[in-house]
Amino acid sequence: MGEVLALLFNTAVFAAALRMATPLIFAALGGIFSERSGVVNIALEGMMLIGAFTAMFVSNQTGHPWMGVLGAMVAGVLIGLLHAVFCIHYRANQVVIGTAINIFAGGLTVFLLRYFFGAAGTSPSVATISDITIPVLNQIPWIGRVIGRQNPLVYLALIAVVVAHLVIYKTSWGLRLRSVGEHPRAADTVGVNVFRMRYVAVALSGALAGLGGTYLSIAHLSRFSEGMTAGRGFIALAAVIFGKWTPFGALGACLFFGYADALQMRLQDVGIPTQFMNMLPYVLTMVALAGFIGKSVGPKASGQPYIKG
Amino acid sequence: MDKILEMRAITKQFPRVLANDQVDFDLQHGEIHALVGENGSGKSTLMNILYGLYQSDGGEIVVRGKQVQVTEPRVAIDLKIGMVFQHFMLVEPLTVAENIVLGSELRKGPFLDSKRAIQEVAELSRQYGLKIDPQAKVADLSVGVQQRVEILKALYRGAEILILDEPTAVLTPQEVEDLFKVLRALRAGGTSIVFITHKIKEVLALSDRVSVLRRGKKVGTKVTSETNEQDLAEMMVGRVVLLNVRKGPAHPGPEVLKIEQLSVMDQFGHGKVNGVDLSVRSGEVLGIAGVEGNGQSELVEAIAGLRKTAAGKIHLGGQDITDWSPLKIRDAGFGYVPEDRHRRGLVLDYSVADNLILGLHGKHPFAKHGLWRDDRAISENAERVIEEYDIRPPVASQPASSLSGGNQQKIVVGREFTRDPRLLICAQPTRGVDVGAIEFIHQQVITQRDHGAAVLLVSAELDEILSLSDRVAVMYDGHIVSVMAASEVTEHKLGFLMLGGRLEDYQGGEVTSHAKQD
Numbered sequence: 001m002g003e004v005l006a007l008l009f010n011t012a013v014f015a016a017a018l019r020m021a022t023p024l025i026f027a028a029l030g031g032i033f034s035e036r037s038g039v040v041n042i043a044l045e046g047m048m049l050i051g052a053f054t055a056m057f058v059s060n061q062t063g064h065p066w067m068g069v070l071g072a073m074v075a076g077v078l079i080g081l082l083h084a085v086f087c088i089h090y091r092a093n094q095v096v097i098g099t100a101i102n103i104f105a106g107g108l109t110v111f112l113l114r115y116f117f118g119a120a121g122t123s124p125s126v127a128t129i130s131d132i133t134i135p136v137l138n139q140i141p142w143i144g145r146v147i148g149r150q151n152p153l154v155y156l157a158l159i160a161v162v163v164a165h166l167v168i169y170k171t172s173w174g175l176r177l178r179s180v181g182e183h184p185r186a187a188d189t190v191g192v193n194v195f196r197m198r199y200v201a202v203a204l205s206g207a208l209a210g211l212g213g214t215y216l217s218i219a220h221l222s223r224f225s226e227g228m229t230a231g232r233g234f235i236a237l238a239a240v241i242f243g244k245w246t247p248f249g250a251l252g253a254c255l256f257f258g259y260a261d262a263l264q265m266r267l268q269d270v271g272i273p274t275q276f277m278n279m280l281p282y283v284l285t286m287v288a289l290a291g292f293i294g295k296s297v298g299p300k301a302s303g304q305p306y307i308k309g
Numbered sequence: 310m311d312k313i314l315e316m317r318a319i320t321k322q323f324p325r326v327l328a329n330d331q332v333d334f335d336l337q338h339g340e341i342h343a344l345v346g347e348n349g350s351g352k353s354t355l356m357n358i359l360y361g362l363y364q365s366d367g368g369e370i371v372v373r374g375k376q377v378q379v380t381e382p383r384v385a386i387d388l389k390i391g392m393v394f395q396h397f398m399l400v401e402p403l404t405v406a407e408n409i410v411l412g413s414e415l416r417k418g419p420f421l422d423s424k425r426a427i428q429e430v431a432e433l434s435r436q437y438g439l440k441i442d443p444q445a446k447v448a449d450l451s452v453g454v455q456q457r458v459e460i461l462k463a464l465y466r467g468a469e470i471l472i473l474d475e476p477t478a479v480l481t482p483q484e485v486e487d488l489f490k491v492l493r494a495l496r497a498g499g500t501s502i503v504f505i506t507h508k509i510k511e512v513l514a515l516s517d518r519v520s521v522l523r524r525g526k527k528v529g530t531k532v533t534s535e536t537n538e539q540d541l542a543e544m545m546v547g548r549v550v551l552l553n554v555r556k557g558p559a560h561p562g563p564e565v566l567k568i569e570q571l572s573v574m575d576q577f578g579h580g581k582v583n584g585v586d587l588s589v590r591s592g593e594v595l596g597i598a599g600v601e602g603n604g605q606s607e608l609v610e611a612i613a614g615l616r617k618t619a620a621g622k623i624h625l626g627g628q629d630i631t632d633w634s635p636l637k638i639r640d641a642g643f644g645y646v647p648e649d650r651h652r653r654g655l656v657l658d659y660s661v662a663d664n665l666i667l668g669l670h671g672k673h674p675f676a677k678h679g680l681w682r683d684d685r686a687i688s689e690n691a692e693r694v695i696e697e698y699d700i701r702p703p704v705a706s707q708p709a710s711s712l713s714g715g716n717q718q719k720i721v722v723g724r725e726f727t728r729d730p731r732l733l734i735c736a737q738p739t740r741g742v743d744v745g746a747i748e749f750i751h752q753q754v755i756t757q758r759d760h761g762a763a764v765l766l767v768s769a770e771l772d773e774i775l776s777l778s779d780r781v782a783v784m785y786d787g788h789i790v791s792v793m794a795a796s797e798v799t800e801h802k803l804g805f806l807m808l809g810g811r812l813e814d815y816q817g818g819e820v821t822s823h824a825k826q827d
Contacts, residue, residue: 172414172421179400179411186398189362190412190462191383300401308362 021258027236030208037201042098045233046105051213056224080206091305181299238285319368346522347743391463401448453484562591565763571621581607583787596778644730657710662691698723715746
């Protein structure tokens, strides 16, 4: 018993939790921006996957991992715009388009992997973003060992949460974003361009999901492998709902899921099956949606195309 | 001669209808100009064109002497035109201040200056006497206060021309009175107001001039003081309208509905109906008057089987129907015109014909063996009811959503009335219905009564209660305050009782806080 307890508060587990949460945080923030604008983004998974591939590919070609980060964000924006064109301009069903993008991304990355590297399954190893030590932070007992030395993308994810919160709640753009996701016609009647807001939000969503993918291929690992997102896009989506469409709420959910993930690896020794822990995010999402812990209600117009006039 | 706005020969073609046909409209500086017409006559379309939500197919708009192209709301806002929509354009999770500044936000660096926004909104609300808490969440506000936010939103943008689209449709009589005060004050301050309505009494109470539209065309513009109710009704409908219902004396028969000590709660467990006793006899109309939200809806829903009772008994024709399923109650001879036809009365996407058999769809003659549709019986029924109830356009296959409010209501009324119910409940039967259809529906209610139905009428419109009822009950705070013969009732008395006064305290004469506008 004491062993398990020690494990639960182990700094190594917490540090791993933070790492596991990082790709989820980026993707969840992406989901928040998209859904807050009124566009359901179930394509986070596919966007992450394409981001992961692009980051690896650009890093491989240029030798600069940070160029990979940039490349992944650009790729994410492009996929986001694809999603946006179908959902906003053609008013297609957003869930169907998102699902199509997920399947498309799975196929595309495998195809490109074989085309460029002739490799099945896994890409060659590429240059990665290496961990950094934060001088003062790492001296603090306990906390220092959790957060004192991490990947720059981990810190970036935490900063992104704060920035997203400020953007959504403290800027006029954020006010407009929230209004187009709740009541687009109301926004339209006061001169807010609903379509432009949504395009920008979905593109941003793609960039953030791409960043999440980046972490997987050139920070956490040093290569791309087929289907390496392994459902993380959906877990991020779950975190969006669980966190009630707020950046800090989603952060909490991602950290929780990351913690469960980190623990899972250790708990296998104790005899709790991995599969059980893998179920956890989805079970919690259902609980959250059913309203057991205070009903989680999303933006009212989310999923509904806007038709002018 | 000081015209702030002129719209000339405005034409707007929608796929199936010519919504505006060469309409001229002008607005003087500092006047309240009522724009009236039946539903679907093109009032809202005309104003939506002015606000830039629709583009006209022909005609021109002149604002302050300059010809303008209003291509989007932004342009209208810049021209100092503000609009208060029938369905509010408010973002519910946001605060009052956030809603008001949305689209015209003040910034401090990259951030929203919410402190100044709150200050300015508070200042504005003081200036116009529209009391409001800038930091309240819109979702928590009552409908009347939300409308105040809408008006402030327009004023915040410096509106000199204020358009209000059917602003009274969602308000209680009290709130209507408050709104009129605000509008008169705005007029005194130099704001020019377009007031869209289909209620003639409001036109007469408030406006300086009135323009009437009918089927997309302008019928005429009159100075309000030189016209009257009958005159305007005829202009709107295009024929002589009977504003008073033709009604002979009632011949009440045996008791059909008997309610004993009924209590009903709302979904939050608050008592909404508290120990009500009520009885309606065959061949009479019992009207329940009351400000909305005093338990009328819950009472009716309990009788219809749509809401569980907390205590008490409901009898229909001597049979205890308490907490029966809605279908069983209907089968026992119950007809029901619900207060919200969109939520309860119709399936808007279904055809007129299918809506006319809702609730009867599983029964002879509309279903063979209780399973297969009998399309011939369904369409024969539709043709008969459409003809008898004058549903327009007379096309059984059209979706109900494509009909005007008045004609939608005729579908519900036609379906429920042709079943020859023993008990008929009409809840707000003419809400959002135009003058011509009101006349028709009222006449049908009396016909049902004369055929021996027991009619329970619930209405927030005092006129409706007074013109249809044989007996009048007043509901206040979940109680039936008193039941009177129609001959003993006056509007003043009703107004007094509706606001919680007790019958024994009633003095007669003027009641200042009285709900009706006159």
